[in-house]
Amino acid sequence: MTVEGEKTTPRAATARRALVGRLSWGLADQAASSISNFAVGVYVARSLGVTAFGVFSLAWVTYGVILNVSRGLATDPLVVRFSGVPDASWRGAVARSAGTALGVGAALGAASVVAGLALGGRVGPAFACLGVMLPGLLLQDAWRFAFFAAGTGRKAFVNDVVWAVALVPAMVAAARVGTVAAFVLAWGASATVAAGYGYLQSGIRPRVTEARGWLREQRDLGYRYLVENTCLSGASQLRAYGLGAIVGVGAVGAVRGAELLMGPFLAVLMGLSLVTVPEAARVLRQAPQRLGKFCLLLGGGQAAAALLWGGALLLMPDRLGELALGSVWHSASQLIVPITLGVAGAGLGTGAAAGLRALGAARRSLRCQLFASVCYVGGGLGGAATAGTVGSAWGVAAATVSGSAVWWLQLRSALREHHHDPIREVRTS
Numbered sequence: 271m272t273v274e275g276e277k278t279t280p281r282a283a284t285a286r287r288a289l290v291g292r293l294s295w296g297l298a299d300q301a302a303s304s305i306s307n308f309a310v311g312v313y314v315a316r317s318l319g320v321t322a323f324g325v326f327s328l329a330w331v332t333y334g335v336i337l338n339v340s341r342g343l344a345t346d347p348l349v350v351r352f353s354g355v356p357d358a359s360w361r362g363a364v365a366r367s368a369g370t371a372l373g374v375g376a377a378l379g380a381a382s383v384v385a386g387l388a389l390g391g392r393v394g395p396a397f398a399c400l401g402v403m404l405p406g407l408l409l410q411d412a413w414r415f416a417f418f419a420a421g422t423g424r425k426a427f428v429n430d431v432v433w434a435v436a437l438v439p440a441m442v443a444a445a446r447v448g449t450v451a452a453f454v455l456a457w458g459a460s461a462t463v464a465a466g467y468g469y470l471q472s473g474i475r476p477r478v479t480e481a482r483g484w485l486r487e488q489r490d491l492g493y494r495y496l497v498e499n500t501c502l503s504g505a506s507q508l509r510a511y512g513l514g515a516i517v518g519v520g521a522v523g524a525v526r527g528a529e530l531l532m533g534p535f536l537a538v539l540m541g542l543s544l545v546t547v548p549e550a551a552r553v554l555r556q557a558p559q560r561l562g563k564f565c566l567l568l569g570g571g572q573a574a575a576a577l578l579w580g581g582a583l584l585l586m587p588d589r590l591g592e593l594a595l596g597s598v599w600h601s602a603s604q605l606i607v608p609i610t611l612g613v614a615g616a617g618l619g620t621g622a623a624a625g626l627r628a629l630g631a632a633r634r635s636l637r638c639q640l641f642a643s644v645c646y647v648g649g650g651l652g653g654a655a656t657a658g659t660v661g662s663a664w665g666v667a668a669a670t671v672s673g674s675a676v677w678w679l680q681l682r683s684a685l686r687e688h689h690h691d692p693i694r695e696v697r698t699s
Contacts, residue, residue, distance in 0.1 A: 297422075309441075317384045336408070338503040341411070348364065349420055359420035368543070375409065386401060395450065402455070413465065413468030444456035449538055501640055517659055523601075524604075528606060528663070532609055550627065551628040553666050609667070611670075618678075626638070626681055642676065645672055
């Protein structure tokens with residue numbers, strides 16, 4: 271008994287250290303992403319004012335929709351099926367996955383350019399510039415997923431640092447021009463620099479010509495994840511467009527300003543699958559009985575951290591808020607409480623979402639996301655019609671908490687089915 275304990279304890283300790291190391295690089299990467307996103311938002315808000323910042327926010331939200339299209343088709347299947355696999359298998363999958371992301375960026379980027387030219391006015395140039403930058407933006411994101419699937423989060427962190435460094439001169443140049451389009455170009459151009467560096471890091475050439483084969487091979491997961499992801503980001507886009515129509519474009523800028531204050535946690539939530547899905551998949555393979563606890567600790571930790579951060583924001587003096595957001599601060603500060611509750615609810619739900627992704631239960635996760643998206647749009651627009659910007663924020667908070675409850679109910683059912691018949695669960699999900 272003693273000899274066996276001596277053999278297994280070091281192995282378990284090594285596995286725990288490896289897990290802590292991967293999660294630490296994931297947190298470091300998300301911190302780098304969060305800081306750069308926050309800095310961009312603050313700099314643009316202070317440079318342009320609330321109305322023009324609202325236009326920039328519409329382009330940002332649209333990018334979020336397209337990013338989730340790319341993730342659903344290209345990189346979500348990659349992290350589910352090629353995390354911790356042999357290097358040769360990983361490299362072949364990354365080449366096809368990154369090629370798919372690049373192809374999505376080129377196709378939807380062309381559509382965005384056409385739409386922007388047709389729209390004209392204040393919004394059109396921002397969308398046209400976004401379309402030009404989309405291939406680089408999506409490829410940079412694809413490299414991050416690829417590195418986390420391989421367990422080399424350090425490379426993803428370095429890539430995000432390269433993007434952040436490239437942002438500095440780009441933002442300074444955009445401020446001299448002083449237009450929304452200039453800031454969109456600066457943001458996308460710096461991401462393209464990081465995408466090029468990702469190619470040097472990996473030594474893998476994206477194979478756009480094999481995108482069709484990748485989509486065919488991953489269609490059982492990819493198309494469900496596509497619908498799931500676009501429901502989430504599409505709901506956010508519909509809420510932003512509807513809020514702008516009901517209350518005004520300035521309201522969109524106010525909501526975005528409040529989200530910037532919660533930026534560290536929103537950035538983690540948006541890119542959470544970079545770390546948690548591969549780790550949940552590893553837990554499922556090595557100790558499936560621990561997956562539920564892993565997801566609960568993950569979601570509960572995020573929710574608690576979001577509440578603590580929101581509490582700190584409520585204590586922040588107006589002088590500091592105005593220093594950060596300029597004229598946007600006054601309207602954004604009124605939304606801190608509902609935004610905090612919404613982010614905490616979303617953080618709790620992402621723990622369950624990671625578990626469903628690891629189980630490959632795409633059908634269940636799709637149902638959850640459809641429900642959450644309908645609630646999000648209904649709550650956001652219904653609240654806006656009833657009580658303006660503040661009402662929209664409270665409606666979204668209530669919707670997010672309700673959606674989180676559904677995610678956990680579905681995970682509990684999926685875990686029960688998996689423990690009862692693991693082969694059937696994987697086959698039918």
